[in-house]
Amino acid sequence: MIEKYLPKTYEGRMAHIAEECAEVIMAYAKMQxxxxxxxxxxxxxxxxxxxxxxxxxxxxxxxIFEDNHP
Known part of the structure; x- marks a missing residue:
């Protein structure tokens, strides 16, 4: 991940987590x-x-989320 493109807000980081979850699911589905x-x-x-x-x-x-939003 490129630091300058990472979201800085709570909402942005939550959306990024959701996006990454979707990408994990898609990668798993491709494997299956x-x-x-x-x-x-x-x-x-x-x-x-x-x-x-x-x-x-x-x-x-x-x-990153846990470090910034304890």
């Missing part, structure tokens, strides 16, 4: 539909790797 080791035809990223990348993004934004 096509298989964990299936690769994207253009990027060549495997579905399992995309899933882990999206999980990391979600964890990162949750950590």
């Amino acid at each position: 539909r096509f298989g964990a080791n299936h690769s994207h035809p253009i990027s060549k990223e495997r579905n399992i790797d995309a899933f882990h990348r999206e999980l990391k993004d979600l964890k990162d934004i949750i950590e």
